[in-house]
Amino acid sequence: MNIALIMLAAAAAVAIPALATAWAQSKIGAAVAAMLAEKPELTATAVLLVAIPETMIILGFVVAVLIILRTGS
Amino acid sequence: MIVPMSRVRVLGPRDRLDATLSLLQDEGRVQLARPMQDGRVSKLAADPRAGRRRHQLQGVLNDVDEALSLIGHPAARAASGSAARTTASLACGARVARRTVREARTLVARLRDLTEERQLITRYRDFFTEILPAIHALSTSPRLTAQVAVVPAASRSLVDQLREALRREFGAEFSMMVHGLDNGDLALLLVLPKPFSERLEARLRESRVPQVPLPAAYAELPLEQAVPRMIARLQAIPGDMEACRLRLSVLASDRGEDLRATERAARDWLSAADAHDLCGVTAHTFALEGWLPAHYLPPLQQRVAREVGPEVVVEEVARESWSAADAPVVLSNPRLFRPFEQLTSFMPLPSYGTIDPTPFVAVFFPMFFGVMLGDVGYGLVLGAVSGLVWRRSRPGSVARNIAAIGMPCAFFAIIFGVLYGEYFGDLGRTLFGFRAIWIDREDAIVASLTAALGLGVMHVTLGLVLGAISAFHSARRRAVGRAVSAVMVLVVVAALLAAFHVLPRQLFTPSVIALLICFPIVVAAEGLLGTIELFQAMGNVLSYARIMAIGTASVVLAVVANRMVGAVGSTVIGLLFALLFHLVNFGIGIFSPVVHALRLHYVEFFGQFYSPGGRRYEPFARWRADQGIPPHHGSVA
Numbered sequence: 001m002n003i004a005l006i007m008l009a010a011a012a013a014v015a016i017p018a019l020a021t022a023w024a025q026s027k028i029g030a031a032v033a034a035m036l037a038e039k040p041e042l043t044a045t046a047v048l049l050v051a052i053p054e055t056m057i058i059l060g061f062v063v064a065v066l067i068i069l070r071t072g073s
Numbered sequence: 074m075i076v077p078m079s080r081v082r083v084l085g086p087r088d089r090l091d092a093t094l095s096l097l098q099d100e101g102r103v104q105l106a107r108p109m110q111d112g113r114v115s116k117l118a119a120d121p122r123a124g125r126r127r128h129q130l131q132g133v134l135n136d137v138d139e140a141l142s143l144i145g146h147p148a149a150r151a152a153s154g155s156a157a158r159t160t161a162s163l164a165c166g167a168r169v170a171r172r173t174v175r176e177a178r179t180l181v182a183r184l185r186d187l188t189e190e191r192q193l194i195t196r197y198r199d200f201f202t203e204i205l206p207a208i209h210a211l212s213t214s215p216r217l218t219a220q221v222a223v224v225p226a227a228s229r230s231l232v233d234q235l236r237e238a239l240r241r242e243f244g245a246e247f248s249m250m251v252h253g254l255d256n257g258d259l260a261l262l263l264v265l266p267k268p269f270s271e272r273l274e275a276r277l278r279e280s281r282v283p284q285v286p287l288p289a290a291y292a293e294l295p296l297e298q299a300v301p302r303m304i305a306r307l308q309a310i311p312g313d314m315e316a317c318r319l320r321l322s323v324l325a326s327d328r329g330e331d332l333r334a335t336e337r338a339a340r341d342w343l344s345a346a347d348a349h350d351l352c353g354v355t356a357h358t359f360a361l362e363g364w365l366p367a368h369y370l371p372p373l374q375q376r377v378a379r380e381v382g383p384e385v386v387v388e389e390v391a392r393e394s395w396s397a398a399d400a401p402v403v404l405s406n407p408r409l410f411r412p413f414e415q416l417t418s419f420m421p422l423p424s425y426g427t428i429d430p431t432p433f434v435a436v437f438f439p440m441f442f443g444v445m446l447g448d449v450g451y452g453l454v455l456g457a458v459s460g461l462v463w464r465r466s467r468p469g470s471v472a473r474n475i476a477a478i479g480m481p482c483a484f485f486a487i488i489f490g491v492l493y494g495e496y497f498g499d500l501g502r503t504l505f506g507f508r509a510i511w512i513d514r515e516d517a518i519v520a521s522l523t524a525a526l527g528l529g530v531m532h533v534t535l536g537l538v539l540g541a542i543s544a545f546h547s548a549r550r551r552a553v554g555r556a557v558s559a560v561m562v563l564v565v566v567a568a569l570l571a572a573f574h575v576l577p578r579q580l581f582t583p584s585v586i587a588l589l590i591c592f593p594i595v596v597a598a599e600g601l602l603g604t605i606e607l608f609q610a611m612g613n614v615l616s617y618a619r620i621m622a623i624g625t626a627s628v629v630l631a632v633v634a635n636r637m638v639g640a641v642g643s644t645v646i647g648l649l650f651a652l653l654f655h656l657v658n659f660g661i662g663i664f665s666p667v668v669h670a671l672r673l674h675y676v677e678f679f680g681q682f683y684s685p686g687g688r689r690y691e692p693f694a695r696w697r698a699d700q701g702i703p704p705h706h707g708s709v710a
Contacts, residue, residue, distance in 0.1 A: 044419040044671075045419060047668055048419075048668070048671060048672055048675060048676075051668045051669065051672050052672065052676065054619070054669075055616050055619075058616065058618050058619040058622055059615060059616075059618070061618070061622050062522070062615065062618045062622075065518060065519075065522065069518075069519060
């Protein structure tokens with residue numbers, strides 16, 4: 001049971017930031033598409049803008065790894 | 074690095090102004106600026122003839138641009154030397170441009186019409202061929218006539234109803250032939266007695282069934298004449314189109330260079346006119362001011378003295394008299410680092426007097442890429458692709474720069490691949506028994522994460538140190554704050570490592586004491602904002618965990634690709650799947666590290682020291698058609 005809860009916590013640590021990242025990227029993606037329609041030369045900046053919210057999922061991933069490792073699962 | 078600039082002042086007799094401007098334009102190194110306020114110098118009075126001429130030349134340039142675009146003349150690579158055209162030859166060039174635009178417009182419009190005609194006839198060709206016998210038969214019948222209509226795909230179900238309704242109205246002599254078109258529409262041939270012709274048209278309008286749109290040349294002809302002509306015409310259209318294209322290419326070869334010369338001369342004249350506007354004068358002298366890279370000043374002084382005369386003087390304005398914010402920025406980096414200016418160019422130019430991040434990007438970008446990809450096989454493939462692009466691209470092009478960036482990335486991917494023991498994932502281990510020298514990324518997640526965060530500590534600390542150096546001259550307190558913040562990042566890491574027994578436990582207390590000493594210094598130097606930036610820097614370090622996450626994902630995908638061989642029944646199919654999966658992983662393995670390495674630089678690293686807002690260096694120079702901008706634009710070799 002304990003292991004199941006730990007795994008659930010680790011999964012939540014990844015899943016919730018993943019959803020948040022997806023939501024943020026959807027908003028940024030739409031704005032960036034509009035920006036590119038007017039200024040195609042900003043493609044590289046656009047790719048970076050879309051990549052920025054990925055920090056959340058990266059941190060979620062780190063937390064998940066820590067949860068698993070610290071509990072010895 | 075950012076090239077040191079000199080603000081220069083050119084003084085001389087007014088009768089030497091044009092000669093001086095011509096020399097400066099030939100030299101192409103000085104970015105002209107409005108002279109500093111001085112009550113003795115006034116603006117050069119506007120010449121109304123120059124205004125009219127400027128207007129005329131804008132018109133000429135519009136014609137030239139349109140003509141070159143229509144005839145498709147490529148910009149010549151080596152066309153940098155401006156043809157010194159006289160007023161008469163420029164007027165001749167303007168006439169050529171006008172004539173060429175007129176002829177090219179006609180040819181392009183003809184090509185467009187021919188294309189539309191071919192598309193229209195091609196669309197209905199099968200239908201026309203099918204109805205041709207019926208049309209011929211009709212031509213012998215004085216009582217009957219025919220019309221062609223097209224029913225959109227969405228209304229196909231209406232055809233049967235329409236047939237019944239029309240048969241009831243027009244009697245037994247009415248008939249309908251239906252032909253399906255490629256896009257799902259239905260083409261109809263409607264045969265009926267001649268007296269009902271107008272009523273049929275009315276019924277078709279009511280039913281929203283349009284007639285087949287015949288090309289304009291055949292719209293007025295009876296169908297029995299129009300259809301055979303259209304089918305025959307289809308054979309002749311390609312020849313007509315080819316003749317138009319041939320004429321356009323003849324125009325390009327005959328007049329292209331002439332138009333380019335006119336373009337260069339007109340743009341040079343307009344550029345010189347703009348330079349006149351920036352000129353200050355007294356009753357007998359002129360004064361020009363501008364910027365140029367400091368190392369070009371002595372050669373310019375010598376050339377002016379030699380070619381214009383010793384009475385024209387080029388002098389350097391004292392550094393105290395100008396502000397760094399006004400100086401344009403020129404980047405100059407060693408040849409090996411220069412391609413990486415492509416990556417820093419995605420950001421605004423750094424302010425003059427701050428730090429050009431290109432050398433740091435040139436070192437850390439390929440390294441981070443290699444740490445993330447870290448596979449000998451993928452590295453070799455990337456190196457081969459980069460080498461191929463390098464060979465096929467021309468010097469200075471974007472493709473050449475990308476290849477030049479790709480090669481060090483491939484080098485680091487191979488180096489870290491050896492350290493991780495990865496050759497297309499675990500293929501090297503399975504086939505040849507290769508082992509990881511440093512970290513086995515498949516298993517040692519903690520070691521991999523620690524290494525990534527260690528890189529983050531090093532990179533962010535370097536950024537803080539650069540921030541301190543950058544602020545040293547302009548804001549000493551901020552410089553102190555940045556330097557102490559860099560120390561604090563290191564001390565926090567030391568304290569954490571001591572707390573987790575990685576470093577001796579005895580280091581913990583001194584580290585905490587050091588933090589307690591540093592904290593008020595940061596607050597005193599930068600205010601509360603400094604502490605927020607400090608915590609942000611700590612968060613930035615954590616962001617480097619993505620290096621480990623992407624690396625782990627890359628190796629796991631490669632391992633999964635290798636498992637495909639055994640997982641599918643047939644070895645050959647498994648091998649194909651594995652190759653496909655490796656190809657996909659290679660694509661992801663290139664894209665993801667590039668984006669994330671760039672992000673780590675732009676957000677986490679540049680955030681500590683980068684000061685954007687530099688002005689682009691746009692020297693007064695001869696027009697170059699191959700770049701569309703004057704030479705030495707923004708950077709110098």
